Amino acid sequence: xxxxxxxxxxxxxxxVKVDSATGTLVREGVPAVMNPFDQFALEEGVRLRDAAGEGxxxxxxxxxxxxxxxxxxxxxxxxxxxAILLTDRAFAGADTWATSYTLARxxxxxxxxxxxMCGLQAVDGDTAQTGPEMAQHLRLPQVTYAERxxxxxxxxxxxxxxxxxxxxxxxxxxxxxxxxxxxxxxxxTPPFSAIIKAKKKPYEEWGAEKINTDADKLGLKGSPTQxxxxxxxxxxxxxxxxxxxxxxxxxxxxxxxxxxGGVL
Amino acid sequence: MIxxxxxxxxxxxxxxxxxxAAKNLTPRVQEMEKNKEIPPDLIKSMAKMELLCPTxxxxxxxxxxxxxxxxxxxxxxxxxxxxxxxxxxYLVQASWAHVFDKYGTRxxxxxxxPPATKGDAFIGIATTExxxxxxxxxxxxxxxxxxxxxxxNGEKNYISGVREVKxxxxxHVTLARQNLRAGTRGMTMFFLPLGLPGIDITExxxxxxxxxxxxxxxxxxxxxxxxxxxxxxxKGFYIVHEGYEFARxxxxxxxxxxxxxxxxNGIKYIKERNAFGRAIxxxxxxxxxxxxHYTRISMLRDFTYKALHMIDxxxxxxxxxxxxxxxxxxxKMFCATWAMQAIDDVMQWQGAFGYNKECPDQAAYRAVxxxxxxxxxxxxxxxxxxxxLLGKEFITYR
Ligand SMILES: Cc1cc2nc3c(=O)[nH]c(=O)nc-3n(C[C@H](O)[C@H](O)[C@H](O)COP(=O)(O)OP(=O)(O)OC[C@H]3O[C@@H](n4cnc5c(N)ncnc54)[C@H](O)[C@@H]3O)c2cc1C
Numbered sequence: 163x164x165x166x167x168x169x170x171x172x173x174x175x176x177x178v179k180v181d182s183a184t185g186t187l188v189r190e191g192v193p194a195v196m197n198p199f200d201q202f203a204l205e206e207g208v209r210l211r212d213a214a215g216e217g218x219x220x221x222x223x224x225x226x227x228x229x230x231x232x233x234x235x236x237x238x239x240x241x242x243x244x245a246i247l248l249t250d251r252a253f254a255g256a257d258t259w260a261t262s263y264t265l266a267r268x269x270x271x272x273x274x275x276x277x278x279m280c281g282l283q284a285v286d287g288d289t290a291q292t293g294p295e296m297a298q299h300l301r302l303p304q305v306t307y308a309e310r311x312x313x314x315x316x317x318x319x320x321x322x323x324x325x326x327x328x329x330x331x332x333x334x335x336x337x338x339x340x341x342x343x344x345x346x347x348x349x350x351t352p353p354f355s356a357i358i359k360a361k362k363k364p365y366e367e368w369g370a371e372k373i374n375t376d377a378d379k380l381g382l383k384g385s386p387t388q389x390x391x392x393x394x395x396x397x398x399x400x401x402x403x404x405x406x407x408x409x410x411x412x413x414x415x416x417x418x419x420x421x422x423g424g425v426l
Numbered sequence: 427m428i429x430x431x432x433x434x435x436x437x438x439x440x441x442x443x444x445x446x447a448a449k450n451l452t453p454r455v456q457e458m459e460k461n462k463e464i465p466p467d468l469i470k471s472m473a474k475m476e477l478l479c480p481t482x483x484x485x486x487x488x489x490x491x492x493x494x495x496x497x498x499x500x501x502x503x504x505x506x507x508x509x510x511x512x513x514x515x516y517l518v519q520a521s522w523a524h525v526f527d528k529y530g531t532r533x534x535x536x537x538x539x540p541p542a543t544k545g546d547a548f549i550g551i552a553t554t555e556x557x558x559x560x561x562x563x564x565x566x567x568x569x570x571x572x573x574x575x576x577x578x579n580g581e582k583n584y585i586s587g588v589r590e591v592k593x594x595x596x597x598h599v600t601l602a603r604q605n606l607r608a609g610t611r612g613m614t615m616f617f618l619p620l621g622l623p624g625i626d627i628t629e630x631x632x633x634x635x636x637x638x639x640x641x642x643x644x645x646x647x648x649x650x651x652x653x654x655x656x657x658x659x660x661k662g663f664y665i666v667h668e669g670y671e672f673a674r675x676x677x678x679x680x681x682x683x684x685x686x687x688x689x690x691n692g693i694k695y696i697k698e699r700n701a702f703g704r705a706i707x708x709x710x711x712x713x714x715x716x717x718x719h720y721t722r723i724s725m726l727r728d729f730t731y732k733a734l735h736m737i738d739x740x741x742x743x744x745x746x747x748x749x750x751x752x753x754x755x756x757x758k759m760f761c762a763t764w765a766m767q768a769i770d771d772v773m774q775w776q777g778a779f780g781y782n783k784e785c786p787d788q789a790a791y792r793a794v795x796x797x798x799x800x801x802x803x804x805x806x807x808x809x810x811x812x813x814x815l816l817g818k819e820f821i822t823y824r
């Protein structure tokens with residue numbers, strides 16, 4: 163079984179500030195970390211690899227500047243068997259479409275794969291598009307918002323979050339999952355011995371020539387997204403708490419408020 | 427040429443410890459201060475990361491870190507815990523397990539080191555007594571051979587981690603006089619489990635480092651087996667310095683971490699705080715001390731890693747004992763004072779809030795103050811450097 167875990171290096175959002183003049187993220191001096199959703203997806207992938215037994219392998223895959231190596235080294239320390247960084251000037255400026263195209267071509271270059279594990283979204287962009295687009299490029303079935311995955315032969319049982327609760331779905335591999343951690347997920351910190359081992363695992367850097375791509379579909383050139391303006395949304399006003407003796411009374415009050423506001 | 431960079435593994439470890447500490451340690455420091463305890467799950471979590479007694483041979487549960495790598499962890503913990511309690515737990519144990527591992531007997535190590543690496547015991551150091559601290563030659567605690575056992579009598583005080591040993595188990599690497607006529611040349615080092623009959627522990631109230639205890643113990647006719655002797659009998663004074671030096675260098679890392687973190691707190695504050703129509707960061711009266719502290723702590727930090735590197739070189743036979751002593755003394759001489767001065771200014775920039783118990787920097791100030799004394803006073807560091815520069819015949823007390 164071959165699992166691909168997609169990993170993105172992002173600025174540590176717990177530390178990030180927005181430039182009040184330009185509305186963009188101030189990245190200088192902000193430490194880079196592995197996208198937290200990706201860490202969860204990777205840890206689930208490592209668990210599935212271990213469950214699959216002998217011969218199963220998990221490859222961490224990232225596209226980014228050379229510094230993104232450190233996110234992949236962390237992936238190796240967390241249990242990935244090998245890592246590939248897609249890094250090339252031609253990839254620069256990619257939106258989610260060009261990124262997913264590039265990642266998909268790299269997956270194609272890896273041969274027959276069984277499962278792709280992506281984080282739900284990257285915390286520096288929050289689009290949640292790259293995973294699903296990759297599935298589209300590769301013509302793979304996808305399950306989004308996966309929280310828990312179990313493996314039975316070629317079939318995965320996925321518990322996925324929905325707006326109202328959970329859904330349990332089955333999907334046959336090969337497939338792509340985008341993952342989001344349950345509330346009680348505690349990201350692992352690799353022990354020192356795993357850090358030492360990580361350094362000894364196979365790590366490669368691939369440029370555009372390595373993955374058989376159409377140059378027009380890469381980087382800025384291959385990105386249909388045009389960013390018009392980035393801004394911090396205006397601060398919302400204080401919320402209103404409706405209190406009442408019964409659900410019906412509160413619902414009635416809520417109806418009044420919504421009606422008055424022209425929402426209904 | 428000098429190559430001056432950490433290895434990729436060391437950078438990864440630093441990042442790992444920093445991320446762990448930001449999520450798991452810093453948010454709990456207030457609770458630790460209040461409960462006067464390091465939560466046991468935090469110690470367990472450090473054990474899982476293989477950070478406890480890190481230089482110890484993997485056979486006894488350690489990770490085989492070199493000194494530089496151990497210092498990186500100290501610096502990160504110093505940044506994260508402004509009471510320095512977790513850093514003290516870490517560094518005291520790391521330093522004395524280091525000596526214990528190097529010179530202890532196999533039986534004793536197998537019994538006492540693995541529990542400490544798993545977070546189920548604490549290993550400390552006990553040299554100081556009510557009557558002496560710097561002047562080891564005049565200690566009163568004695569160790570006397572008696573058949574195939576040894577009997578210990580005396581008293582130790584201002585000892586870190588006594589409550590932790592009561593709580594978890596473990597003990598202290600201890601120094602006592604065996605040949606009473608020989609001064610420092612007659613001292614023996616041994617491992618003293620504090621759970622033995624005849625040991626009576628008391629606790630002190632310190633001005634800082636709330637979550638780790640300091641206290642003392644009376645030792646009355648306590649029997650220990652021969653296997654607990656560390657190194658050769660009557661040669662304890664020579665090896666005790668290896669532990670001190672290791673600890674002193676890591677203390678300097680902790681001071682650098684604490685001071686840099688405090689300066690970062692200060693930078694944030696002075697940019698946001700306005701007085702007389704502008705951010706106080708605009709005033710040179712604030713900028714100049716900031717620039718000076720940052721420069722001084724950066725230089726100290728570089729020299730501290732040099733000292734740690736020398737400790738590693740000594741293990742490979744590439745640096746002499748005396749060079750190591752001197753270099754370490756140079757960093758330990760100033761680390762606490764410079765860190766305190768930096769933190770003091772950060773407190774000052776924060777005005778009345780800097781003097782408030784809610785302000786982490788005042789806790790850091792009180793914590794760092796201990797390092798002007800613990801593991802060797804800053805004055806004694808000066809006597810070491812002077813001794814190396816002038817020669818032994820100029821030692822004051824000879
Ligand atoms: C918080 C804390 C934790 C500690 N934890 C431990 C521990 O775990 N284990 C342990 O064994 N000890 C511990 N100590 C004790 C510490 O090692 C001693 O405080 C230190 O060695 C100094 O000894 P002293 O306090 O007896 O001072 P003294 O040796 O009595 O010295 C008093 C003063 O005179 C100065 N002085 C002494 N000799 C000279 C000289 N020749 N020239 C110039 N000045 C001199 C000293 O620098 C000091 O300022 C701890 C201390 C503190 C504050």
